[in-house]
Amino acid sequence: MILKAKERGGGAQLARYLLSMRDNDHVELHEVRGFVSDDLLGAFRELDAIAAGTRCQNYMFSASLNPPGGAKVTVEDFEKAADEIERKLGLEDQPRAIVFHEKDGRRHAHVVWSRIDADRMRAINLSHYKLRLRDVSRELFREHGWDMPKGLRDWRERDPLSFTREEWQQAQRVGLNPKHIKTLFQECWSQSDSGVAFAQALKERGFMLAHGDRRGFVAVDYRGEVYAVARQAGVRTKEVAARLGDPESLPSVDEARTAMATRMTERIKGFIRQAELEAGQGRKVLEFRRSEMAGRHREERQTLKEMQEKRWIAETNARASRLPRGFSGVWQRITGKYNKIREQNEREAWKALLRDRAEGDNLVAGQLDERRALQQEIREQRERQQADLLLLREDIARYQDMVLPERSNERQRQDREGRKRTRGQDKGRDFGFER
Secondary structure (H helix, E strand, O other): OOEEEEEOOHHHHHHHHHOOOOOOOEEEEEEEEEOOOOOOHHHHHHHHHHHHHOOOOOEEEEEOOOOOOOOOOHHHHHHHHHHHHHHHOOOOOOOEEEEEEEEEEEEEEEEEEEOOOOOEOOOOOOHHHHHHHHHHHHHHHHHHHHOOOOOHHHHHHOOOOOOOOOOOHHHHHOOOHHHHHHHHHHHHHHHHOOHHHHHHHHHHHOEEEEOOOOOEEEEOOOOOEEHHHHHHOOOOHHHHHHHHHOOHHHHHHHHHHHHHHHOHHHHHHHHHHHHHHHHHHHHHHHHHHHHHHHEEEEEHHHHHHHHHHHHHHHHHHHHHHOOOOHHHHHHHHHHHHHHHHHHHHHHHHHHHHHHHHHHHHHHHHHHHHHHHHHHHHHHHHHHHHHHHHHHHHHHOOOOOOOOOHHHHHHHHHHHHHHHHHHHHHHHHHHHOOOO
């Protein structure tokens, strides 16, 4: 599974994020270990208080465990992965919490450890943790027989369409997939051999080339969003500078935004609103189905949990009734029968725990299969929407080119009429008609 992690602070904020249902179908607090409190917010506030006695700012180590899509991963698999991470990083016996998130038909886990050694009141050093996590990730892919991503095998084969959180947020604002945006820029770059050709290729897709304050060459779209050319095209900054020349010859970001805004007629804005409205209607139908399915799945899990709790109590009482009491219990302790019964009870209790876990894993796996089928429909709808929005950008660029000559001709006509009126007023004054 893919492992991503970082050192961080802000325990209360992280707890609220991990328990948030805003972007998730299901959230489950699975484990709180090594804390006085048994709820996540209280546990992380304990970390805040302990860290206040040190100078450490990033006193937590937060990791996300992401198995491949479609893989059946049990709770035990996640726990073993968390155990291996803490063994590699020297976090054994440190307080930790595990939270499961499910969305888009995929289940992943967030594991948070305390970095503070409470006995010495010092932070545990996690040097080169990214390299160690990479090794653990490779081991997990081999152990489970999953297809290992190329970028994990060799960093030089990383996906050129990978994106940062900021790029994902920007793509969300414009309603596009960040990979589609990168693909668009990379196509424009590969199809052009000069700065003029690249600028024209971007223009045909609804972007204007400009120079940024820090990033050299950027592109601005009709919404005013700014994209770093080197990052989006997946090339070095030196290569961009060599092909595009002096960035000062291009308009600034503010000038590009103004130019794009002046070309946005009410008719073009109407096209955009209509396209976004149609896309929104399709999303609402699928969102209703997703919400209904998530609610039904939560009810099924709650029903299973209640059934298992009742069964566990009944089985525990049955096991307890086997243990003799009074004089008989004392005698059986002497003869050793009491210990045999207790060991039998412990074995049965462990088997019951594994049985309950397996039932829970099977239920979640079946629900994830159902959710993935719906996610496929959502993905197809998004792909159609993405294609429509990309075509809309091209249509906007073409229509703007058609509008500009009309506006230019209109402006020239108004200038001619203004000059005629001025000449007529001057002529009247020359002939003494002024009062």
